[in-house]
Amino acid sequence: MLWRSQNDPSLVGGKNFSNKAEDLGINDCGWSWGAKFADVNNDGWNDIFVANGFVSASRTSNYWYELQNMASDYHSILEDAAQWPEMRDKSLSGYERSCLFVRKGRRFVDMADSAGITDTFDGRGVAIADFNNDGAVDFAVSNQGQPFLLYVNQLYERCQKDHCPHWIGFHLIGNGTTSNKDGIGARVEIYNHDESQVAEVSRGNGFASQSDPRLHFGLGNAPKLTQVKIKWPDGREQTLEDWKIDSYVEIYAAP
Numbered sequence: 001m002l003w004r005s006q007n008d009p010s011l012v013g014g015k016n017f018s019n020k021a022e023d024l025g026i027n028d029c030g031w032s033w034g035a036k037f038a039d040v041n042n043d044g045w046n047d048i049f050v051a052n053g054f055v056s057a058s059r060t061s062n063y064w065y066e067l068q069n070m071a072s073d074y075h076s077i078l079e080d081a082a083q084w085p086e087m088r089d090k091s092l093s094g095y096e097r098s099c100l101f102v103r104k105g106r107r108f109v110d111m112a113d114s115a116g117i118t119d120t121f122d123g124r125g126v127a128i129a130d131f132n133n134d135g136a137v138d139f140a141v142s143n144q145g146q147p148f149l150l151y152v153n154q155l156y157e158r159c160q161k162d163h164c165p166h167w168i169g170f171h172l173i174g175n176g177t178t179s180n181k182d183g184i185g186a187r188v189e190i191y192n193h194d195e196s197q198v199a200e201v202s203r204g205n206g207f208a209s210q211s212d213p214r215l216h217f218g219l220g221n222a223p224k225l226t227q228v229k230i231k232w233p234d235g236r237e238q239t240l241e242d243w244k245i246d247s248y249v250e251i252y253a254a255p
Contacts, residue, residue: 023107024106024107024108025101025107025108025109025110026048026101026108029050029052029098029099029101029110030052030053030093030096030097030099031052031053031054031093031096032050032051032052032099033050033051033052033053033123033124033125033126033207033208034050034051034123034124034125034126034141034206034207034208034209035048035049035050035051035126035206035207036048036049036126036127036128036139036205036206036209036211038128038137038139038216039137039167039216039217039218040100040102040115040136040137040153040155041102041155041165041218042135042136042155042165042166042167042218042219042220043103043165043218043220044195044197044217044218044219044220044222045103045218046103047100047101047102047103047108048099048100048101048108049098049099049100049101049126049128049139050098050099050100050101050126051098051123051124051125051126051141052096052097052098052099052123053093053094053095053096053097053098053120053121053122053123054092054093054094054096054122055087055090055091055092055093055094055122055144056091056094056095056120056121056122057087057089057090057091057094058089058090058091059091059094059095061089061090061091062090062091062092063087063090063091063092064092066084066085066087066090067084067092069085070083070084070085094120094122095120096120097112097113097117097118097119097120098112098117098119098123098141099112100112100115100117115151116151117139117151119149121141121143121144121146121147121149122143122144122145122146123141123142123143123144124141124142124143124144124207124208124209125141125142125206125207125208125209126139126140126141126206126207126209127139127140127141127206127209127210127211127212128211128212129211129212130153130169130212130214130216130248131150131152132152133248134153134156135155135156135167135169135246135247136153136154136155136156136167137153137216138150138151138152138153139151139153140209142208142209165218165219165220165221166218166219166220166221166222166223166245166246167216167217167218167219167245167246168190168216168217168219168225168243168245168246168247168248168249169214169215169216169217169247169248169249170188170214170215170230170248170249170251171183171213171214171248171249171250171251172186172188172201172215172230172232172251172253173250173251173252173253174186174232174233174253175252175253175254175255177255178232178233178234178236178253179232179233179234179236179253180233182201182203182213183201183213183232183233183253184201184202184203184213184233185200185201185202185232185233186200186201186230186231186232186233186253187199187200187201187230187231188200188201188215188228188229188230189228189229189230189231190217190225190227190228190229190243191225191226191227191228191229192219192222192224192225192226193226195222197217199215199217200215201213201215214248219245222245223245224242224243224244224245225242225243225245226241226242227239227240227241227243228240228241228243230251232253234253236253236254238251238253238254
């Protein structure tokens with residue numbers, strides 16, 4: 001999506017958004033449930049993980065036929081689930097693989113198969129976290145009536161030492177008075193000369209899931225950060241210069 005200001009004269013019909021999904025290559029991922037942004041290869045661009053699948057039962061009997069007949073019957077009240085035909089062992093958008101859209105230039109490419117994300121469970125929630133603290137984010141996926149999955153990112157097991165991408169992570173801790181202890185709402189901007197990234201601490205960021213509140217940034221080939229700016233929920237700002245990278249750091253708000 002592309003956000004535009006209310007005062008933008010190019011707005012047509014008062015709309016604030018333009019649908020760019022097809023242009024970016026992220027318009028087709030089956031049923032789709034939880035979805036999260038994360039930089040999976042630490043190149044400095046966010047990628048997208050999407051959990052997929054609805055009801056996986058019979059591989060030969062599909063419930064869509066019953067739904068189509070019900071929808072064409074003007075006597076049916078679609079909002080009343082009691083009038084729906086029995087589903088029994090039929091599937092509805094079942095056995096769909098999740099998607100991993102990786103940023104490639106100006107578009108995204110689904111790299112799930114090559115990344116080893118090949119399960120066809122009925123995915124629901126996705127949590128992003130670096131479970132082993134190696135700097136590469138991992139994916140925890142909850143599935144409906146099926147096993148929980150943990151996809152561990154092997155980026156730093158496979159890259160050559162002198163050519164591995166850089167990264168940095170921040171754990172923001174408020175003072176508990178003017179800024180909440182969890183740092184919710186705190187905003188971080190990082191700079192490497194004329195390049196910048198921004199992220200905000202959130203504890204409500206996905207369907208049926210909650211990701212690591214630490215802020216993770218991929219830096220690509222950048223050897224360091226020239227500046228880090230933090231804006232706390234109470235409006236106070238901090239500026240840090242020449243920050244070291246390739247680690248998680250705790251930053252406390254001033255009392």
